[in-house]
Amino acid sequence: MDFTPTDEQRAASALAAEIFTDLSTPARLATLGTATDGDLWKALTAAGLPEAVEDIGLLGLVLLLEEQGRATAQVPLAATCVHGLLAVAAHGTPEQRERLLPPLRSGAEVAAGAFTHGGGPPPVRAAPVGAKSGAARTGGGAPARLTGTVPVVPWLCEATLLLVPDADRRLWLVRTAAEGVGVVPVATTAPWSAGRLTLDGAPAEPLGDAEGPAPYDEVLATARTAFAGLQAGVCAGALARAVAHTSTREQFGRPLSTNQGVLLRAADAHMDTEAIRVTAYEAAWRRDEGLDAAPHAMTAAWWAAEAGIRVVHAGQHLHGGIGADVTHPAHRHFLWGRQLGAYLGSGAQLLEELGELLTANRMEEPV
Known part of the structure; x- marks a missing residue:
């Protein structure tokens, strides 16, 4: 199994990172408040990134969403690509694809x-x-x-x-x-x-027709995978800020990062972030390859919900009192991580669903 991103997927991710870094700055986000960043959405669609998702697949989308999460960029990229572009492209009738895909690609439709x-x-x-x-x-x-x-x-x-x-x-x-x-x-x-x-x-x-209606479970698995990828980026951004802060902030003449407690907390957060990222990659790769991805999507969602909350809490705590400042970028990652965890569902609920699915699959296997 090799779910290493392709050159095309990496190029799209690099372009997304450049756009998010240039436009979704902390100063700009502070000005936006809770509003969607219309100018950023126009820049992403002008660069052809939503349209590219049809070619780079779900794994490519996960890479794009990682970059969005790092910047906590306020655009409807996950929702439009998962519930619009990918759903219609995979399950829509020929007429629906002809009618709906062009405005979704251009950003005219959200x-x-x-x-x-x-x-x-x-x-x-x-x-x-x-x-x-x-x-x-x-x-x-x-x-x-x-x-x-x-x-x-x-x-x-x-x-x-x-x-x-x-x-x-x-x-x-x-x-x-x-x-x-x-x-x-x-x-x-x-x-x-x-x-x-x-x-x-x-x-x-x-969506679809009488002969081939769109499968609810497959679309749900795609959404879970995509939002897990977004959480991986949020966590990576939170951890990067915490590392930068603890490496430069001094206490008793030494950087905070030299304290063993800080190192262990950051190491745990790193391992949690990597678990979210890798499980999201695997679920996305399996979907792109036409393999069963439902249990893998649930696994990614579980890691994103459970570990994601741990990571953003760690990121805020490692900033000390600064992390409690609602205007600080670290707090923004905390808010996003909490919201993604709530949206994906409780860890116990996801584990119960995963157990039921695995049990059902085992019962269907020939003896």
Whole structure:
């Protein structure tokens, strides 16, 4: 097994790193507050990075998201690529791909996914067009009307296109401007332009067709892998700041980094960050190779949720009192790490789901 990034993937990652370093500076982020960085989004799309994801695959996207996480850049890159570009490219009908991919590639469309990463799909019901709310589920590739609520959807307030799973695990495309779609901004730990989604008979079209509907589990695994990659970058950025601070900050005439307690804390954070990164790489590589990646995506999500929170806490603690300053860049990484951990789900919940999946796979193996 070799999931070493290709030259094309590394080149895209290097370009992303350059753009994020130049534009997503601490001073600029302080000015933005909780707003999305529109100029940065334009720069990324002008460089062709969202469009490149179709060629560099999920592993390439994970590399891009690592760079975004290092800079805590406020753009909907993960949501648009996972719930828009990759989902439509992999599972959309030829007509859907022709209609939806060009604006997603150019950045004219921003996508978001109404997924809950733990406990199954949200309680959204699909009824045939013309039927009353709560009627029997529509079948095949027919359009439907959706009813239900999703409490928190990242980047919802910026999105024009939504990917919404229903309680029966079918995936639907919904326009945020459509009748029956309610969007209420929600304050989250990280500045993700999140919102509460309310669907009241909102018109929707199925992703895919009757013969090949989009698989909910595969799209969920892709999202988990991508957001784990984002967390790997957030953790790497937090750790890099902590190392720089403890190497230059002196106590009793010696750098803080010479203290054994500081060294051990940083070493543990490094190992946790590498575990997130490597498991995300493996899950992404398997998806790109057409292999089963569901348990690997859950593993990456578990590391991102559990270890990610440990790393950003360590990063803040190693800054001492400075880390508690809400205007300091170290605190921004802390906020992002906490939000990603909450979004991916609790560690116990992910482990339970992983155990159920592994047990089911074992039961299906021939004796």
